[in-house]
Amino acid sequence: xxxxxxxxxxxxxxxxxxxxxxxxxxxxxxxAYEPDIALGKALDLFRSTGFAATSLDDLSxxxxxxxxxxxxAFGDKRELYIKSxxxxxxxxxxxxxxxxxxxxxxxEQLQKxxxxxxxxxxxxxxxPRGCFTVMTAGSEAVADPDIRAMVQNxxxxxxxxxAHCFRRAKEKGELPDSADPLVLAQLASATVHSIAxxxxxxxxxxxxxxxVAGAIDVMVGGR
Numbered sequence: 728x729x730x731x732x733x734x735x736x737x738x739x740x741x742x743x744x745x746x747x748x749x750x751x752x753x754x755x756x757x758x759a760y761e762p763d764i765a766l767g768k769a770l771d772l773f774r775s776t777g778f779a780a781t782s783l784d785d786l787s788x789x790x791x792x793x794x795x796x797x798x799x800a801f802g803d804k805r806e807l808y809i810k811s812x813x814x815x816x817x818x819x820x821x822x823x824x825x826x827x828x829x830x831x832x833x834x835e836q837l838q839k840x841x842x843x844x845x846x847x848x849x850x851x852x853x854x855p856r857g858c859f860t861v862m863t864a865g866s867e868a869v870a871d872p873d874i875r876a877m878v879q880n881x882x883x884x885x886x887x888x889x890a891h892c893f894r895r896a897k898e899k900g901e902l903p904d905s906a907d908p909l910v911l912a913q914l915a916s917a918t919v920h921s922i923a924x925x926x927x928x929x930x931x932x933x934x935x936x937x938x939v940a941g942a943i944d945v946m947v948g949g950r
Contacts, residue, residue, distance in 0.1 A: 762800050765790040769801075770811040774856040777863040778808050809873065815859040816881060819847065827888045833896035834947050837915065840892075841939040844919055848926035857927030861920050882916065889915040893946075902947065911946050918942040 772781055772789045783794055783804055790797065801807040826839045849855045856862070860881045868875035889912035896902050902911075922935045 765792055765797075765800065766807075766810060766814055769807055770814050770859075771851075773808055773811045773863060774815070774859055775851065775853065778804075778867050805871075808867070809877070812859055812864050812874070812877060816877075822847065823888075827892060830895075833892060833899075833901050834943060836892055837943050837946070838939075840915075841918070841922070841936075841943075845922060845926065845932060845935055845939075848923050849932060855926045855929055858920070858923035861923045862927055885916045885919065886912045888912075896947070914942070914946055 768789045768791075769786055772785060776785070781804075783797065786797060786804070786807065787793055792800065797807065801810055823840065823843055826836065826843055829836055829839070831839070844858075848857050860878055864874055864878050864881075868878040886909070890908045893902065893906065893908035893911040893915075897904075897906050897908060918939065922938060925935055925938070
């Protein structure tokens with residue numbers, strides 16, 4: 728007799744090899760989660776609204792990152808603000824540095840420096856944002872020693888850069904022997920800060936350019 732194979736006991740399901748469970752697809756991190764991009768978005772927001780008026784919810788919306796992700800990538804709001812300010816300064820150096828190092832006649836060099844500054848101050852999708860140092864970091868410097876040190880360093884750095892321009896111009900005979908490069912540098916820096924404030928107040932560019940032209944005449948002599 729041919730014996731039949733016994734099936735599973737009554738009531739027990741047949742034994743089947745479990746189907747392979749497909750691994751869930753890993754989703755790529757959204758582009759906004761890239762620290763470099765997120766920091767740029769935070770910088771734009773801080774430049775527009777300042778520190779106090781910018782909430783963590785605002786930063787979350789701007790960067791596309793939730794609060795835990797923001798904390799993990801940048802620390803708290805203050806740390807993100809400081810990193811944003813440092814990014815602003817790095818960007819400004821990248822734009823302005825080669826102009827300050829240019830060996831052009833001093834009048835031409837100053838015209839290029841102020842024009843580049845106006846390009847920065849008048850930028851912004853929702854209107855001119857002015858200068859981060861003057862418009863927002865300067866206010867925070869009152870109570871925060873770390874930000875104060877950064878602001879002081881930024882002001883000193885600008886003075887030194889202008890002083891180098893005027894010192895070189897004096898050596899080339901473009902300025903009289905009586906010219907004081909440091910005094911002229913402080914005047915040039917004050918002009919930069921003035922047009923930053925006026926740019927934020929939406930003074931038209933042509934008016935700002937007229938202010939710049941008059942300041943240059945005072946610094947290096949009329950045409």
